Amino acid sequence: MRVPFTVLFLAALSAHAAALPGFRVQLLGPTSGFASSIAIDSHNTIYYTTTAGGVFRFSDGMSQLVTHVNTAAIGDSGLLGMALRGDNTAIVHYTTPALTADVVSSIDLTTGAETILHSFVCDKDVPQRPVPSEHHGGNPTVAADGSIFVGIGDYGGWTIASLPDWNGGKIFRLNVDGSVVQFALGFRNPFDMAWDAGNRRLIASDNGELADDEINIVHLGDFCGWPYTMGSAPAIEGAVAPIYVFPNIVAPTGLIAVNGRNRYFQRGYLLGAFVTKAIYYVPDIDARPIPDPIPIIAGVTGSIIDVAQNVNGDVFFVTGNAIYQLIPPQRGDCNGDGRVDAADVAALAQELLDGNPEPAISAQNGAFPGSWGCDVNGDGLIDSRDMRALLSMFRSRAVRSTGGH
Template sequence: MSWTRRRLLATAAVAGAGVLVGCDGSSPEVGPTDPTTTEGPSDDPTSDATTGDATTEPSPTAPAEPTRLRVVGTVAEGLTVPWGIAFLPGGGALVSERDTGRIVRVGAAGSVRTVTEVAEAAAAPGTGEGGLLGLALSPDGRGLYAYHSTDDDNRIVRMSWNGRALGRPRVVLDGIPRATIHNGGALAIGPDGLLYASTGDAGDGSNAPDVDSLGGKVLRMRLDGSPAPGNPYDNQVFSSGHRNVEGLAFDGAGRLWASEFGNDAYDELNLIEAGQDYGWPRTEGPTDAGGITGPQAWWPTDAASPAGLAVAHSTAYLGALRGQCVWAVPLAGRRAREPRRRLGGEDLGRIRAVALAPDGLLWVATSNTDGRGDPRDGDDRIVRVRIG
């Protein structure tokens, strides 16, 4: 695989292997390591999660402790199941709402303005976990890609963006299997300038290993939706054997990482490579099965349900729905070290989206209005999180 390498952020090498951890910091079974995964010392007991503004200082380029996270402000409140976050060159971000089909512009100082509504996503009956999902801004900043459900399928569309308004959706790729569960939905533009997308198995495990199906995959394509050069099959499929991937992110060396929902055993953090089979439905969690690529880190399913994913400073940050926290996972090149449970004591509830902002902070979005959570005042909200 030939990728154009570019350094996204300064990274620090660490050593280790994949790990198994529990929601409370315990090790419920014997794993590759014996991790200590408690919250650790208080980051700043005098700091409250108050409303922030556009003058928040950026995080250091290379924090001494990149697994240490601290809420430093609230970006926006009153959202409905925020899912995808695409940062804009001029500041702020476009944010998708899964259940309403809205794309809103969230200003750096907290303003929220509806930009458009993707009618097909909002109107799709029995959407469940589908709807309006991931977003990705085109490299030139003039187009927005969105992943959304319709009556019949999941699809990726492109809308022009002029800095103020979005144009009408134009289909880039359709025919992705949809169901009330396991719709995938993550989008990312790689350092190679190609578009990556994650899809779910749509509740049918047979889709995942079938390389002729777009379900249960990580896809790789040109920006017009056609298969990328060098793909392992004669279509958009890049990797197979996925149950439901909702997070994609590249590290500083151009490696692609994915957060994946398990069934009744283990959730996973996977390093994604061309042509690899990640096991579903044959395996779940660590495995020595032939022809299967196992995860780099894994959790009991009640500890994570990992959704959004960001990578910075050789650390992966996974938003956990059932786990109600952010898992910070140090990365040592192609390997993961022991995860650290963070923000679980901030009373944020279910956490879905995690995105790295241009200023080096994380935007972390709650998902308490999705029918499975306990909404707090102001939910759903996006908070600003300092690394280190």
């Protein structure tokens, strides 16, 4: 049985607004329709897609249409996602208007011209027959070699996810030579994924029925269990278990491997969520048991559809109707109030009582809920050296304010 949309909608309404100390969001502007993805090129140009088929360039709060693909936004179908392959090409995934195929195309971001790379027939027995609009997956992702990964959901058809000759419930790899490989099977609705080239594996989320939302490490040939098992349900022979199962419904959406250029997100992954309206941080995907993902924000905006980083490491995200930037705490803003002042000395003293040293990403835990800005020297730890660095900041300010006298 699938989860009714009303269940997800009511769960999303019940999400509580919260952000880690010192983190906040800045609204950059509205989208021109219901957004389905966001991507940023090497010049920090923002692009986004809408389920109705639009590919847009976004700048200074304004949207410029690049092109439109032939699709229809019905249920979980439409233009489902995008990834960039270089600065001039977008790779998009969408369903045909009649819901007979999932299409992967390249878009020239200068001219808007579309080139269809592959069309995945939904119903292998009767190719002209439409399938339901639900569970068609989401974003493609592009590997460093230019190959493309795309996940397609089970169309609500359950069993087909385990059948190799059907396209639903699978992840595919489109190679640069035009060949297509079924990379893995047994998925319910994988919205996004990230390719780990060094370990030749995908990090992929999958949307469960209820409290079964997963994070998976996927290798070529893996069967990930659906529809015979999912989440924390008993394992079955031959299925690869998820590395993490969320205890509550989150409805995972956009997923990125961080680029290491943000002082707070040096490694790991950021994951958006529709129901909890959250961005989760997974700092170490190989930790066992894997700790609970850290909710950086939750319920502060509308449901989060996708997440992206620019070349400077700044984090951006898109909801159904707007684009935002995630603003982290300043260095030295230990109490998370947006200022660096004497109150932060007292806050850091309290934080050091919780652990000296302790990981910066644990500052919100313990008796004093400090911000990650307590890591004043930026070494990833909060310890007595940060107190010296904070006091040094104040001494430098005092010298500047007196002109060095």
